[in-house]
Structures are given as C-alpha cells and as structure tokens.
Amino acid sequence: MKYQQTTLMAFLATVSFADAFSSPTSSSSHVRKITTTRSNLNMVATSPTPGVNTGTVNGENKSQVPMGWECDDEANCVEIPACDDQICRTSLDVRIHGEWYDLSGWRKAHPAGQHWIDWYDGRDATEVMDAFHSEKARSMWQRLPKSKPDALEVLSADVVPDDTPTQLAFRKLRAELEADGWWERDYVREATLLSIWFGLVAASVATVSVAPPLSTFLLALVMTNAGWLGHDYVHGVDKFTDFMRNFVCIGAGLGTTWWSDKHNKHHALTNEQGVDEDVATDPFLYTWAPDPKHDSPLRKIQHWIFPVPFSALFALWRYDTMVVAIEAVEQKRPGAKTELGLLLAHYFLLLTLFPFGVWVPAVFLSGLMSALIVTPTHQSEELFEDYQPDWVTAQFESTRNAKTTNPFSEWLWGGMQYQLEHHLFPSMPRSKYPLLEPILTKFARENNIKGGYRVSGEFEIQKMNWELYKGVAEADAVEGAPYSRGHGQLGAINLGFSPAANFPAANLIE
Numbered sequence: 001m002k003y004q005q006t007t008l009m010a011f012l013a014t015v016s017f018a019d020a021f022s023s024p025t026s027s028s029s030h031v032r033k034i035t036t037t038r039s040n041l042n043m044v045a046t047s048p049t050p051g052v053n054t055g056t057v058n059g060e061n062k063s064q065v066p067m068g069w070e071c072d073d074e075a076n077c078v079e080i081p082a083c084d085d086q087i088c089r090t091s092l093d094v095r096i097h098g099e100w101y102d103l104s105g106w107r108k109a110h111p112a113g114q115h116w117i118d119w120y121d122g123r124d125a126t127e128v129m130d131a132f133h134s135e136k137a138r139s140m141w142q143r144l145p146k147s148k149p150d151a152l153e154v155l156s157a158d159v160v161p162d163d164t165p166t167q168l169a170f171r172k173l174r175a176e177l178e179a180d181g182w183w184e185r186d187y188v189r190e191a192t193l194l195s196i197w198f199g200l201v202a203a204s205v206a207t208v209s210v211a212p213p214l215s216t217f218l219l220a221l222v223m224t225n226a227g228w229l230g231h232d233y234v235h236g237v238d239k240f241t242d243f244m245r246n247f248v249c250i251g252a253g254l255g256t257t258w259w260s261d262k263h264n265k266h267h268a269l270t271n272e273q274g275v276d277e278d279v280a281t282d283p284f285l286y287t288w289a290p291d292p293k294h295d296s297p298l299r300k301i302q303h304w305i306f307p308v309p310f311s312a313l314f315a316l317w318r319y320d321t322m323v324v325a326i327e328a329v330e331q332k333r334p335g336a337k338t339e340l341g342l343l344l345a346h347y348f349l350l351l352t353l354f355p356f357g358v359w360v361p362a363v364f365l366s367g368l369m370s371a372l373i374v375t376p377t378h379q380s381e382e383l384f385e386d387y388q389p390d391w392v393t394a395q396f397e398s399t400r401n402a403k404t405t406n407p408f409s410e411w412l413w414g415g416m417q418y419q420l421e422h423h424l425f426p427s428m429p430r431s432k433y434p435l436l437e438p439i440l441t442k443f444a445r446e447n448n449i450k451g452g453y454r455v456s457g458e459f460e461i462q463k464m465n466w467e468l469y470k471g472v473a474e475a476d477a478v479e480g481a482p483y484s485r486g487h488g489q490l491g492a493i494n495l496g497f498s499p500a501a502n503f504p505a506a507n508l509i510e
Contacts, residue, residue, distance in 0.1 A: 070105045076143065077105050077106070077143070077144060077145055091104050091147060091148060091151050092104040092107060092117065092118070092121050093121065093122060093147045093151050093152075093155060094117070094120045094121065094122075094123065094124075094125050095123070095124040095125065095126070095155075095160065096124075096125055096126050096129050096141050097126050097171070098126075098163065099146060100146060100147035100151070100152055100155060101141060101144045101145065101146055101147060102144070102145045102146065102147050102148065102151070103117050103144060105145070106144055119268075122155060122160060123160065123387070123389065124160065124163065124389060126163075126167070126171065127167070127170070127171075127391040127392060128268050128391065129141065130171070130174060131267065131424075131425070131426050131427065132235075132237075132264055132267070132268075132426065132427070133237065134237035134238075135237070137237075160389070161389050161390075164390045164392075164393070165447065166390060166392050166393050166447045166449065167390055167391070167392050167393075169443070169446070169447055170392040170424075170443070173439070173443060174425070177425070177428075182425075182428055182432050183237075183238070183427065183428055183429065184429075185238060185240055185429045185431075186429060186431045187240070189429075189431050190240070193225075193229060194229070196225070196411070197222065197225050197226060197229060197251070200218055200221050200222045200225065201222050203218050204218035204219040204221075204222055204354075205353055205354075208353070208354055208355070208358055212355075212357065212358050215354070215358050216358050216359075216361045216362045216365065217362075217365065219354060219358060219359060219362035219366075220361075220362040220363075220365035220366040220369065221366075221369075221412075222251075222362075223252055223253075223314060223362060223363065223366035224366045224369050224370050224412070224414070225411075225412075225414065226247070226248060226251035226252035227248065227252045227254060227314075227366075227370060227414070228414025228415060228416070229244075229247060229248070229251065229414075230247055230248020230249075230251060230252055230254060230256075230259070231248070231259075231263075231414070231415075232415065232429070232430055233245050233247055233248065234248060234256055234259050234260060234263070235426045235427050236427055236429075237427045246335075246338065246339060246342050249339055249342035249343050249346060250342045250343075250345055250346045250349075251346070252346075253318050253321065253343060253346045253347065253350070254317055254318065254321050255321035255322075255324055255325045255328075255339055255343060256335075256339055257324055257325060257328045257333065257335075257336065257339060258317075258320055258321045258323075258324035258325065259321075261324065262277060262320070265277065266278045267423060267426055268391075269387070269388075270378065270394060270395060270398045270399070270423065271378055271381065271382060271383050271384055271394075271398035272384045272385075272386075272387065272388065273288070273383055273384065273385055273482035273483075273484065274385075274482050274483055274484060274485065275387075278374070278378065279378065279379060279383065279484065280484035280485055281309065281484075282294065282296065282299075282484050283296035283298060283299075284296075284298055284302070284305075284308075284309035285302050285306060285309055285469065286299045286302060286469075286472050286473075286484075287379045287383065287468065287472065287484075288383060288472060288481065288482070289472055289475040289476065289477055289478045289481060290477055290478070290481050290483070290484075291477060291478065291479060291480060291481045291483065292477040292479065294481075294483055294484075295477045299472065299473055300473050300474075301473065302469050302472070302473050303466055303469040303470040303473050306466075306469055307368060309371075310367060310368050310371035310372065310375075311364040311365070311367045311368040311371075312364065312367055313367035313368075313370055313371040314363050314364070314366045314367035314370060315363055315364065315367060316367075317367075318363070321343065322343065325339055325340045325343055326340065328340075369412070372462065373412075373413055373414070373416050374416060375465055376400070376402070376461045376462055376464060376465035377399060377400050377401065377402060377416065377417075377419035377461070378398055378399060378400070378419070379465060379468055380400065380461075380464045380465055380467075380468045381397065381398045381399060381400055381451075381454065382397040382398050383398075384398070385482050392424070393447075393449055395420065395423045395424055396420065396444055396449045396450075396451065396452075396453070396454075397449070397450060397451060399419050399420045399423055399454065400419065400420075400454040400455065400456060400461060400464075401417060401418055401419050401420055401421075401437075401453075401454065401455040401456075402416075402417040402419070402455070402456065402457070402458045402461045403417070403455055403456065403457050403458060404417050404458050405457070405458060405459075409458055413458070414430075415430035415433060417458065418430065418433035418434065418436075420440060420453065420454070421433040421436045421437075421440065424440070437453065437455075440453050441453040
C-alpha cells in the first residue's frame with residue numbers, strides 16, 4: 001500500500017478534483033431487479049444447471065454431479081466438476097454469430113479481463129467480438145463448448161432478441177471489407193504521423209528556454225497527438241500495433257490497461273446511461289437533466305464554465321491511468337510491470353526536460369483540445385436508458401462525424417472526426433476512414449436507420465455541444481432520471497441480472 005501511495009504522490013498534486021470524475025465502483029452502483037431466487041452459494045456464474053455426465057467424480061456418481069468447464073488461454077477446454085466445497089459454477093452463455101457458447105471456463109483466461117465476459121452473459125457479443133479482437137482471437141471462440149440444451153431453452157424463451165436484419169447486413173459488409181483488404185496498413189502514412197510527433201517533441205524541447213509559452217503550446221500538441229496515435233495502436237490488432245501498443249504510456253502518460261478497460265466499454269455500450277463513462281461527467285458537466293438527489297449548482301452555469309472541466313480531462317486520464325496501472329501490478333495482470341515502468345519513464349523525461357511552468361499548463365491545454373474533440377461526436381445524439389442489443393443501429397444513432405475545414409484540423413482531430421467509422425471498425429487503420437463515408441451512407445439508407453449517416457461541420461458540432469449544455473443547464477431536475485453512474489461495468493454473474501438467471505436456484509447442487 002505504501003508503494004501505491006508513494007507512486008501516486010509523484011504527480012497527483014495538480015489534480016484536485018479528479019475524484020468527482022472517477023470511474024464508478026460497484027459499491028455505489030444500482031443494479032437491475034433480480035427476478036429469480038438465488039441460493040446461498042457464492043455464484044461464479046448465473047444460468048441453468050450445467051450438463052451432467054456419467055462415471056464418478058471423487059467417488060460420487062457423475063450423474064448426480066453437475067459438470068462445468070475449465071479453459072486455457074488458447075481456448076482449449078476440459079470438463080470439470082461444477083461444484084466444490086464453496087462454489088458452484090453454472091454456465092455463462094454468450095451468443096456469437098448465431099451460436100450460443102458456454103464461456104464459464106474461459107472467463108478467467110480472457111486476456112482483457114473477466115468483466116467483459118460477465119457483461120455479455122445471456123447476450124449477443126458478435127459485433128464486440130469482431131470489432132475488438134485479432135484474427136487469431138476470432139478463430140478461438142469456435143473451440144469453446146456450446147451451451148447445453150437446458151440453457152438454450154431458457155435463452156430462447158423470448159429472453160434474448162434475434163439478430164436484426166441490420167446486424168446481419170453489417171456482418172456481411174464487414175466480411176466484404178475484410179476480404180477487400182481494408183485492414184491493410186499504410187506504413188508510409190504511419191511513419192509520417194510518427195515523424196510529425198517526434199518533430200513536435202524536438203521543437204517543444206528546443207523552445208523551452210527561449211520561448212516557454214510556445215514550448216507549452218507545442219508540448220500540448222505533443223500530448224494530444226500522442227493520445228491519438230496511442231488510440232490507434234491500442235485498438236489495432238496487427239503486428240505493427242502490437243509492437244507499438246505501449247507507445248501511449250511513454251508518449252502521453254496514459255496506460256494501455258486503463259484505456260482498454262474504459263475506452264472499449266465506451267465502444268461496446270456507447271451512450272448507455274449509467275454504463276458509458278464518457279457521458280458520466282457530472283457533477284461538473286451534465287448531458288441530461290439529473291434526478292434532484294444527483295444535481296449540482298454547477299449545472300446551471302455549465303455552458304459558461306465548460307472549458308474549466310474540459311481542461312482537466314488529461315489530468316484526470318493521467319490520474320486514472322496510474323491508479324489502474326498500480327492495481328494491475330498488484331493483480332499480476334500480464335504486462336502490467338512493463339506498462340508501469342514506461343509510465344514512470346514518461347514522468348522522468350517530462351520532469352527532466354520541461355519545467356513545472358511549461359508541462360503543467362501543457363497538460364491542461366491538451367485536455368481542453370482533446371475534450372473539444374471527443375465530447376461533441378456523441379453527447380448531442382441519442383442517449384439510451386437501457387442496454388441496446390442491436391449494436392450496429394445504436395452506433396449510428398449515438399454518433400455524429402465532424403467535417404474538418406483545413407489540413408491542420410484534419411491532423412489535430414486525429415481520426416476522431418470519423419467517429420462513426422471508428423466505432424463500427426475500431427481496429428481498421430484510420431487512413432481508410434474517409435473512404436467509408438459513401439459505403440456507410442448507403443448502408444444507413446438501405447437499412448432505414450433513423451438519422452442516417454450523421455455529419456456536421458467542425459464548428460457546427462461545437463455549437464451543438466454548447467447548446468446541449470445550455471439546454472440541460474436551463475432544464476429542471478427530473479425525478480427518477482437515470483444516474484450517470486447507475487450500473488457501472490458490473491459483472492452480470494455476481495449480480496444476477498443476466499437474462500439467463502431466470503432459472504430456479506433449487507436446481508443447483510447445494
């Protein structure tokens with residue numbers, strides 16, 4: 001614990017109100033109503049009883065003992081007894097490309113963490129599987145055991161909606177784009193973007209003594225651009241991005257573990273109130289009128305003071321990064337020590353090359369620039385109170401692109417101006433995004449997606465964002481309004497709100 005406190009103290013003095021924006025925790029979260037009686041066992045999964053087998057286990061007849069699964073990190077699974085003296089493991093059922101798989105044995109081996117598997121218990125995860133995973137990972141899920149008949153009976157009883165025509169059409173479109181080579185990387189462009197970044201680093205160092213304000217501005221561009229480059233690399237699934245994955249740690253002081261956990265949740269559950277932390281910016285900024293018990297006097301003036309919390313964005317991200325990185329080391333997550341070492345190297349270089357009066361203002365200026373880019377592409381669009389099973393339609397309805405007006409803006413936005421393309425195809429190289437507009441426009445039209453392909457000018461979209469803040473500031477508080485931290489990324493297994501939980505607990509082995 002002393003190690004954790006000592007490391008954090010090295011840089012947290014500049015972040016006085018970061019806790020107000022901190023990620024929600026399970027202790028403060030509200031969950032859905034549980035509609036089934038649970039046993040007193042410590043459940044590792046919720047859903048129907050696993051299949052039984054024949055033979056003996058520890059001297060007992062297997063026909064009386066439910067069986068579960070244990071998988072390694074290559075998704076090779078073997079059956080094991082589902083219960084021991086303290087725990088009963090039931091099935092964890094996730095639909096991928098129309099087939100239901102039992103992921104209860106895979107959840108611990110999942111490289112990105114167990115919470116992702118838990119969240120999709122009783123849900124379809126096809127688009128999330130395709131969007132975030134490498135070709136190797138996408139071939140592994142077919143090795144996983146399929147769900148047992150009793151689980152399928154529960155899941156098919158109008159609990160989980162069928163795939164929509166839009167989802168099926170999107171999967172066909174994605175397959176066509178993959179076959180046509182849209183994920184092939186332009187290495188000349190990658191080298192150009194990195195060269196610009198290194199040039200800005202050199203310029204900010206060269207001007208630190210002779211022109212500190214200019215150095216501050218250049219360093220802010222360095223930080224913002226490093227964030228966008230790191231964003232590309234963390235999302236990427238090819239060998240180049242694997243090699244560059246930790247660039248964001250030393251280049252921007254942001255962690256890959258924090259980014260993956262937080263940002264991928266935003267991609268998977270975009271604009272879902274109480275889940276998507278990107279729209280949970282209260283009590284400093286509200287994107288909808290809150291319940292009176294969650295209100296703040298600041299809301300009434302938020303459209304005038306928004307640059308202040310915007311400026312804190314990068315400082316907040318840095319704070320959260322260090323907290324998550326230290327926890328990852330303590331939890332012995334793969335690569336955590338390397339990540340933390342690179343983050344500390346970042347701060348060593350930052351403090352060595354730049355005086356306090358240069359790098360601290362640069363952090364806040366970079367936060368302002370980044371917030372002006374990342375907030376308007378979602379906040380003025382649809383917000384969802386409930387889980388959206390049609391992920392494709394939800395991305396179209398919750399996302400708006402920005403049309404830049406000059407080469408500098410095109411570079412500064414870092415690909416975020418193509419927000420819809422990025423949300424639908426996060427692992428695709430950003431150089432391909434401009435070419436997708438006519439394809440996605442046609443797709444939206446053919447599939448009757450409300451609002452179609454949404455795009456506004458880079459200044460118009462800023463105006464829309466300001467008008468949103470103004471409208472919410474002038475609105476009255478609403479009794480029963482969703483809480484921005486209402487659900488959090490809580491495990492469906494441990495909380496029991498999976499659709500598959502509607503199975504009598506009496507059928508479990510006590």
